[in-house]
Amino acid sequence: MESQQTRQGIGYALGAYFIWGIAPAYFKLVKEVPPTEIMTHRVIWSALFMLILITLSRSWKQVRTVLAQPKKVLLLALTAVTIGGNWLLFIWAVNNQHMLEASLGYFINPLINVVFGMLFLRERFRRLQWLAVILATTGVLVQLWQFGSLPIIGLGLALSFALYGLIRKKIQVDAQSGMLIETAWLFPVAAIYLFGFADSATSHLSANPLSLNLKLVAAGIITTIPLMLFAAACARLRLSTVGFFQYLGPTLMFLLAVLFYGESLTPDKMVTFGFIWLALAIFIVDAVAFSARTRVRVA
Numbered sequence: 383m384e385s386q387q388t389r390q391g392i393g394y395a396l397g398a399y400f401i402w403g404i405a406p407a408y409f410k411l412v413k414e415v416p417p418t419e420i421m422t423h424r425v426i427w428s429a430l431f432m433l434i435l436i437t438l439s440r441s442w443k444q445v446r447t448v449l450a451q452p453k454k455v456l457l458l459a460l461t462a463v464t465i466g467g468n469w470l471l472f473i474w475a476v477n478n479q480h481m482l483e484a485s486l487g488y489f490i491n492p493l494i495n496v497v498f499g500m501l502f503l504r505e506r507f508r509r510l511q512w513l514a515v516i517l518a519t520t521g522v523l524v525q526l527w528q529f530g531s532l533p534i535i536g537l538g539l540a541l542s543f544a545l546y547g548l549i550r551k552k553i554q555v556d557a558q559s560g561m562l563i564e565t566a567w568l569f570p571v572a573a574i575y576l577f578g579f580a581d582s583a584t585s586h587l588s589a590n591p592l593s594l595n596l597k598l599v600a601a602g603i604i605t606t607i608p609l610m611l612f613a614a615a616c617a618r619l620r621l622s623t624v625g626f627f628q629y630l631g632p633t634l635m636f637l638l639a640v641l642f643y644g645e646s647l648t649p650d651k652m653v654t655f656g657f658i659w660l661a662l663a664i665f666i667v668d669a670v671a672f673s674a675r676t677r678v679r680v681a
Contacts, residue, residue, distance in 0.1 A: 387618045388618065388619065390614075390618055391614070391615045391617075391618030391619035391624075392615075392619070394611045394612070394614040394615035394618065395611070395612070395615035395619065395624050395627040396627065396630070397608070397611045398608040398609070398611035398612040398615060398627075399608075399612075399627045399628060399630040399631045400630065400631075400634070401604070401607060401608040401611070402608050402631040403630055403631040403632070403633065403634025403635055403638075404634055404638065405604055405608075406476040406481050406484070406635055406638055406639075406643075407638060407642075408597075408600070408601075408604050409472075409473055409476045409477055410476065410477065410643070411597055412594070412597050412598060412601075413477045414583070414584060415582075415584045415594075415598070416580075416582055416584075417470060417473040417474040417477060418470070418575065418580070419576065419580055419582065419584060419585055420473050420598070420601065421466070421469055421470045421473060421572070422572035422573070422575055422576040422580070423572075423576070423598040423599070423601045423602075424469055424473075424601040424602065424604075424605055425466070425565055425568045425569060425571075425572035426569060426572050426573060426576070426602070427598070427599050427600075427601050427602025427603075427605075428561070428565045428601070428602040428605040428606050429562070429565035429566060429568075429569045429602075430602060431602040431603060431605075431606050432558065432561055432562040432565060432606060433562070435558065435606065435610070436558055436559075436562060439558070441556075441558050441559070444556055444558070444559045445558075445559045445562060445563070447559075448555050448556075448559045448560070448563060449563070454553050454555060455563060457549060457552075457553045458553070458555065458560060458563045458564050458567065459564075459567045460549060461546055461549050461550055461553075461560070461564055462563075462564035462565070462567040462568050463567075463568075464542055464545050464546040464549065465542075465543075465546045465564060466568050467542050468539060468542040468543050468546065469605075471535065471538050471539055471542070472484055472539060475535045475539070479643070479645055480535050480645075481635055481638060481639035481643060481645055482635075482636065482639045482640070482645045482647070482651055483533050483535040483536045483651070484535060484536065484539060484635060485632040485633075485635035485636040485639060486533055486536035486632070486651070486654065486655060486658065487533075487535065487536035487537065487538070487539030487540040487543075487632075488539065488540070488543070488628075488631055488632035488635070489629070489632045489655075489658050489659070489662060490518060490536060490537070490540040490658060491539075491540045491543050491544055491628075492628060492629075492662070492665065493514060493515050493518045493658075493661060493662070493665065494540050494541060494544040495544050495547060495548075496511055496514075496515060496665075497515060498544050498545075498547075498548045502548060502552075503548075503551075508668055508672065510664050510665070510667065510668035510671075511665065511668055513661075513664055514661040514662070514664045514665040514668070515661070517657050517658075517660055517661035517664070518657060518658055518661040520657055521653065521654040521655075521656065521657025521658050521661070522537070522654060522657075524653050524654070524657065525650045525651075525653055525654045528650070528653065531650055533651075533654060556613070557609055557610065557612070557613035558610070558613070561606065561609060612624075615627075626666070626669075629662065
């Protein structure tokens with residue numbers, strides 16, 4: 383039974399990170415739509431899709447439990463703004479030829495998670511973790527020093543997603559209820575903007591081709607399905623095991639950017655990616671070694 387759950391968990395994790403990794407290809411399909419409008423569709427259709435999911439899975443009891451805790455609901459407003467900003471920046475980056483830098487952000491993200499764990503959750507750094515974080519920081523500083531630029535998009539994506547994860551970990555709300563309430567917070571703003579202020583060639587849905595409208599509706603599926611797969615994986619696997627799959631997403635983004643969308647690895651990006659990949663290699667080695675030592679102690 384445990385072996386079957388592990389296999390299922392691995393399948394769910396692969397599915398989640400695979401969809402996250404190829405998501406830029408979806409946003410390229412709707413690149414004629416301004417990023418702010420794509421964002422509003424992502425919020426609106428995600429909210430409606432979550433309503434259907436929660437109804438079908440009969441999970442309204444969990445939602446009511448969260449709604450009965452005003453502090454958690456208010457904190458979910460903060461996570462909604464954080465993840466909303468992350469989504470908008472990601473969409474803009476993908477459709478403005480910055481997919482490489484977006485992938486860099488998600489390579490940096492695990493290292494920032496470690497730093498946040500030390501700063502806010504009183505977790506201790508192991509020696510190799512210190513080395514990994516120092517190398518990653520060095521890569522960013524070398525880019526700033528040698529080339530006079532900062533990977534602002536990558537850092538913005540990494541920091542916003544790490545902050546989102548930190549707050550969600552602190553408030554401890556299940557994935558479905560949390561996402562429904564987050565999108566409910568964003569829904570009025572998205573709807574008012576789309577139907578009241580947006581004025582572009584694609585903002586009037588009745589004038590759009592059916593194919594484009596269907597692609598925009600699919601934004602809700604692209605947003606919610608990987609999150610549900612991720613939650614299912616976490617329920618069946620150790621969190622540390624799930625963590626090893628998180629590099630699949632940015633790796634696929636990197637390959638898409640270089641092989642399919644013609645983004646070039648400029649010298650500044652090569653330097654930063656080199657330091658980040660070395661840092662991640664050390665980070666993974668440390669995590670594997672620590673996991674092995676822990677299992678030996680338990681045995």
